[in-house]
Amino acid sequence: MALTGVMRPAFAQIRVLDLPQAIEHYTKRLGLHVVTTGEDGRVYLKAGDEFDHHSLVLRLADHAGIDSFAFKVASDADLDAFEARIEAYGYPVDHVPAGEQPGLGRRIGWTIISGHRIELLAHSDLSEPKPGIHNPDVWSVEPNGMGVRRMDHALLYGPDIEKNLEFFTTVLDFKCAERVDMPDGLLAIWLTCGMKAHDVAFVNHPEPGKLHHVAFELESWADVGHAGDIITRYNISVDIGPTRHGITRGQTIYFFDPSGNRDEVFAGGYTYYPDNPTRTWDETQVGKGIFYYERQLNAAFLSVVS
């Protein structure tokens, strides 16, 4: 197969209540690097194993949460093609000029029914640090903190995710890798645009536009344990873990940034091929699906969002 159309998540722009605390958290603790600070004060960060300009944007605000989640498409022509399909589906599309975020080309954006702003972009400058490409070492800059390798996905909470499932699969050509169906309807979906088990996920939730977590990828299960050591050493608020998901099979730990946005760092997860059937979960086993070892949801999983 070849990856075409939407290739992968590009960036998450999140709101924080205190920029210096957020920068310390995402750099010293997770191991991201500050690329630059914009004229409007937004701070742009990346992981050392990412080529593109940035993958996390911090915006100072008086409330926590997520402004937008963006994906990169394979070519500039894809932006026009997707714009036509998104408009035809019924979501008005707006245009963000090149350079609105440093290093990025033009973007298109729209709000989906769950209340989240989604964007697409085709061009990103490369920035340092990035992986070597000629006789490359395993890393260019020695990993620090948790040593996250990339911003990997987000889990978003909002209403009417049945329509998100339809939109992402029929308009953006995503696949549904896994879903949870409760007696009263669809609870959650894990959507992929490539060969990861998920690139974005949604949980049905009455309040629109909420963030459950932004996830960053680690190399190994041992790194998840090391992340746990860092979380305790630096008194970071932990949610749950280290544990494992039945859904996606990722090995994981959840915690909160200094503004109360939930982060995940995880390792593993299966390879998804686009002809794989959707894996399904029901009410009897959903606890195992979410937290494979505990086999039940914790009180915060369905209720604590920013």
Added chain:
Amino acid sequence: MTIFKITVEGAGEATCYEDERALVAMERAQGFGRLKGLSRKLPVGCRRGGCGICRVQVLEGDYRSDAMSRACVSAEDEASGLVLSCAIYPLSDLTVRLETPRLPKPGATPAVQTSGD
């Protein structure tokens, strides 16, 4: 080290150390079985002022605060002592009342699961 007493209305008392978040002291007290009057598990979320789960009304006492999400606590709320217990640090003994977290629209999933885990 200065120690303050947090009285959780109808539930019990927590011991809070200087520069400690009120919620952390209440979680510890719950762990030691000192909040026996609670009708449900203490609502604990992000512990960093972002999610709004741990809202309390301060009935008595002084405290200092961190920033807390305006999506959960308005400036008027904060001025009247309706705050997130994770984002306040007692400066005296406190009396607080647990408040219902912001609830979604009627008929929707409860914002907080009431069963213990």
